[in-house]
Amino acid sequence: xxxxxxxxxxxxxxxxxxxxxxxxxxxxxxxxxxxxxxxxxxxxxxxxxxxxxxxxxxxxxxxxxxxxxxxxxxxxxxxxxxxxxxxxxxxxxxxxxxxxxxxxxxxxxxxxxxxxxxxxxxxxxxxxxxxxxxxxxxxxxxxxxxxxxxxxxxxxxxxxxxxxxxxxxxxxxxxxxxxxxxxxxxxxxxxxxxxxxxxxxxxxxxxxxxxxxxxxxxxxxxxxxxxxxxxxxxxxxxxxxxxxxxxxxxxxxxxxxxxxxxxxxxxxxxxxxxxxxxxxxxxxxxxxxxxxxxxxxxxxxxxxxxxxxxxxxxxxxxxxxx
Amino acid sequence: xxxxxxxxxxxxxxxxxxxxxxxxxxxxxxxxxxxxxxxxxxxxxxxxxxxxxxxxxxxxxxxxxxxxxxxxxxxxxxxxxxxxxxxxxxxxxxxxxxxxxxxxxxxxxxxxxxxxxxxxxxxxxxxxxxxxxxxxxxxxxxxxxxxxxxxxxxxxxxxxxxxxxxxxxxxxxxxxxxxxxxxxxxxxxxxxxxxxxxxxxxxxxxxxxxxxxxxxxxxxxxxxxxxxxxxxxxxxxxxxxxxxxxxxxxxxxxxxxxxxxxxxxxxxxxxxxxxxxxxxxxx
Numbered sequence: 320x321x322x323x324x325x326x327x328x329x330x331x332x333x334x335x336x337x338x339x340x341x342x343x344x345x346x347x348x349x350x351x352x353x354x355x356x357x358x359x360x361x362x363x364x365x366x367x368x369x370x371x372x373x374x375x376x377x378x379x380x381x382x383x384x385x386x387x388x389x390x391x392x393x394x395x396x397x398x399x400x401x402x403x404x405x406x407x408x409x410x411x412x413x414x415x416x417x418x419x420x421x422x423x424x425x426x427x428x429x430x431x432x433x434x435x436x437x438x439x440x441x442x443x444x445x446x447x448x449x450x451x452x453x454x455x456x457x458x459x460x461x462x463x464x465x466x467x468x469x470x471x472x473x474x475x476x477x478x479x480x481x482x483x484x485x486x487x488x489x490x491x492x493x494x495x496x497x498x499x500x501x502x503x504x505x506x507x508x509x510x511x512x513x514x515x516x517x518x519x520x521x522x523x524x525x526x527x528x529x530x531x532x533x534x535x536x537x538x539x540x541x542x543x544x545x546x547x548x549x550x551x552x553x554x555x556x557x558x559x560x561x562x563x564x565x566x567x568x569x570x571x572x573x574x575x576x577x578x579x580x581x582x583x584x585x586x587x588x589x590x591x592x593x594x595x596x597x598x599x600x601x602x603x604x605x606x607x608x609x610x611x612x613x614x615x616x617x618x619x620x621x622x623x624x625x626x627x628x629x630x631x632x633x634x635x636x637x638x639x640x641x
Numbered sequence: 642x643x644x645x646x647x648x649x650x651x652x653x654x655x656x657x658x659x660x661x662x663x664x665x666x667x668x669x670x671x672x673x674x675x676x677x678x679x680x681x682x683x684x685x686x687x688x689x690x691x692x693x694x695x696x697x698x699x700x701x702x703x704x705x706x707x708x709x710x711x712x713x714x715x716x717x718x719x720x721x722x723x724x725x726x727x728x729x730x731x732x733x734x735x736x737x738x739x740x741x742x743x744x745x746x747x748x749x750x751x752x753x754x755x756x757x758x759x760x761x762x763x764x765x766x767x768x769x770x771x772x773x774x775x776x777x778x779x780x781x782x783x784x785x786x787x788x789x790x791x792x793x794x795x796x797x798x799x800x801x802x803x804x805x806x807x808x809x810x811x812x813x814x815x816x817x818x819x820x821x822x823x824x825x826x827x828x829x830x831x832x833x834x835x836x837x838x839x840x841x842x843x844x845x846x847x848x849x850x851x852x853x854x855x856x857x858x859x860x861x862x863x864x865x866x867x868x869x870x871x872x873x874x875x876x877x878x879x880x881x882x883x884x885x886x887x888x889x890x891x892x893x894x895x896x897x898x899x900x901x902x903x904x905x906x907x908x909x910x911x912x913x914x915x916x917x918x919x920x921x922x923x924x
Binding site for chain 2: 348349351352353355356358359360362363365366367369370371373374377382387390435438439441442443446447449450453454455456457458459460461462463464465467468469471472474476477479482514517519522571574575577578581582585586596599600603604609612613616617619620623626627630631634635
């Protein structure tokens with residue numbers, strides 16, 4: 320869109336084409352196309368295709384430290400790993416925890432981002448600029464960095480948050496350890512994740528909201544609709560495609576959240592802090608049960624598949640237009 | 642007139658409320674970033690206080706000095722720069738070729754290729770860690786920066802191709818054809834007409850690749866076990882566990898890692914949002 324502003328001068332160099340290059344030109348496009356995608360295909364086959372196949376195979380084998388170092392082939396064990404995973408009550412606790420975590424985080428992200436987007440529309444230009452700058456700064460913060468910063472904010476001894484809450488009448492937060500129980504610990508992790516996720520959602524939603532014709536909303540208001548009704552009945556339906564894509568992306572990101580939990584718990588997440596991503600990782604690299612970790616990863620991918628298919632269908636619609 | 646006046650008043654009151662809320666939201670949202678920067682420049686005596694100090698009158702660079710002079714920081718910085726630029730350059734070349742292919746050429750399997758690109762983008766990286774580790778282990782590429790760059794290509798390429806495709810498709814094919822009618826070869830037409838026009842797209846996608854590989858943590862954590870091979874995020878996290886928590890130096894390190902990203906990100910932010918939601922625009 321922004322690239323079409325100017326056409327640079329085309330210097331006509333070289334002799335006009337003779338018949339030989341013309342024939343060549345007619346047969347090349349397909350071949351050129353293949354040649355152009357070849358390097359990408361090779362790389363993706365190597366670092367995505369092969370590992371994906373390998374992941375599935377691995378989940379059907381029993382690979383231990385011994386095979387890893389000796390280079391001997393790991394024996395195939397059929398669905399034994401899946402059986403082990405799927406009959407382990409702990410696994411269902413992890414799945415439930417991951418689902419609840421995802422639902423809470425996605426809902427909070429969308430709710431707060433909608434609020435920020437609406438404020439951006441209603442506010443003066445200077446305030447909108449301020450919010451945009453803040454959102455971009457927050458969005459750009461590396462996950463590892465923001466998690467470390469939040470751990471400092473929530474430090475049990477010298478953290479600002481404990482001090483601030485301690486100002487409230489009747490609240491004693493001295494030496495309160497937020498991670499001591501998993502519920503409040505996940506509260507902090509949710510805060511880290513949602514804080515980092517709001518910018519993308521808010522900026523995208525604001526871009527959509529600012530496109531909604533004012534006349535539509537004004538007409539609804541004139542007809543007696545409240546602000547909430549106007550948003551739900553007029554604005555939201557127009558923005559639905561944007562909400563869909565933001566929701567799907569948020570689900571995909573939050574479901575596999577890893578960095579924040581890992582870093583928040585000092586690279587040693589306790590069992591009650593494990594979501595699917597962390598659980599699979601710890602199975603594989605913590606206790607060297609690579610095959611069990613692979614089986615968990617395959618289950619995770621399958622669980623996410625519904626959302627992935629949805630995202631791809633939405634994205635492909637654009638591809639079909641040209 | 643009367644109706645105009647009555648209509649304007651509630652609206653401007655709404656604007657004042659929105660501005661107040663907007664400022665409050667901004668302050669809350671930016672506070673962690675401010676706290677990181679402030680802690681990084683505070684003198685040691687002002688960091689661990691039971692009553693936090695929200696400004697400092699004695700900014701000092703001692704935290705930065707401690708961070709920079711701590712073991713392996715310079716190694717980590719060098720490794721991060723190498724990995725980030727390595728990934729960026731390779732991703733840029735491959736993505737440009739592939740983007741031109743799917744935007745300009747019709748070939749059997751083109752749709753399938755686009756489909757694969759989009760699927761690949763959604764495969765959770767954490768699921769691939771185990772097989773990628775085993776793959777690199779089998780070719781002795783664990784603990785090499787080349788192995789890490791190769792891995793990063795996997796999750797940077799799809800987005801860069803998809804975004805660049807949009808830029809290339811945005812250049813009218815007629816421009817290229819006109820150049821070719823005037824005697825340019827296909828390659829000349831591309832180099833002299835298309836390339837200058839997609840330049841902003843190249844900048845945007847290369848910065849994206851740069852940031853992604855600069856920030857990445859798990860893969861580097863698993864693949865690079867030697868301390869002198871660590872990248873910045875891994876160094877930063879190990880800084881916490883290895884030596885108690887020196888918050889001043891930690892925040893100084895965090896600042897040094899985050900500031901370049903914020904600057905670069907500000908340049909390309911619009912393209913990231915539109916790249917991710919491309920499907921929604923026409924949905």
